[in-house]
Amino acid sequence: MDLKSPIYICRSNLKEFESDIKFYVKRFKLDDKNMAAHQFKVLLYENKFAAFGRLRDNGDAIELCSLGVVEEYRGKKLGNAIVKELLSEIKQDIYLVTVIPAFFTKLGFRETQEYPISLQDKRDNFCEHHHPGNCISVLKYSK
C-alpha cells in the first residue's frame, strides 16, 4: 500500500463493505444477482468508500458486472482504475453487458456478436428491464 497515494484498492471484506456495496448496487440499479463478497474489489479514495466492481463466474463465462463509482468521486478515473484491477485478476476472457460501451472500449473491450448464453440472458432479461429503449452491447476483453 502506497501511503502517499489517495487511492487504495483492496478486495472486499464482507463485514466492512457489505452494506455500502448493497446500498450503491441498489441506488445505481446494478446487477444484484448471486452477489458474494469474494467477487468484489472495492476502491477507497482518501480512505472513503468510493468505487466497487466484481467478476462473477457464470459457469459459461466470467462477467464483469455491478460496477459503480459513488457520485462525488466520478471523473477522477476511479472507474478506470477498478476495471483495470479486475482485469488483472484473471487470465481468462472477460465479458460484460452495458449501455455505455464507450467507457469500456477505452479500456480494451470490444463489441462481440458471439457470446455465451448467460450473457444473452443478462441482455434479454436484466438489461432490457432496467434500461428499456437503450442500446445494449455485449463486450469482450480478450486475454
Ligand SMILES: CC(C)(COP(=O)(O)OP(=O)(O)OC[C@H]1O[C@@H](n2cnc3c(N)ncnc32)[C@H](O)[C@@H]1OP(=O)(O)O)[C@@H](O)C(=O)NCCC(=O)NCCS
Ligand atoms: C460509469 C462510471 C463507472 C464511470 O466512473 P468514473 O470514475 O466517473 O469514470 P472515469 O473517471 O474512470 O472515466 C474514464 C473515461 O471514461 C469516460 N466516461 C465516464 N463515464 C462515461 C459514460 N457514462 N459513458 C461513456 N464514457 C464515460 C470518461 O470521460 C473518461 O474518458 P477519458 O479517459 O477519455 O477522459 C460511473 O459514472 C458510474 O458509476 N455510473 C453509474 C453506474 C454505471 O453506469 N455502471 C456501469 C454499468 S455497465
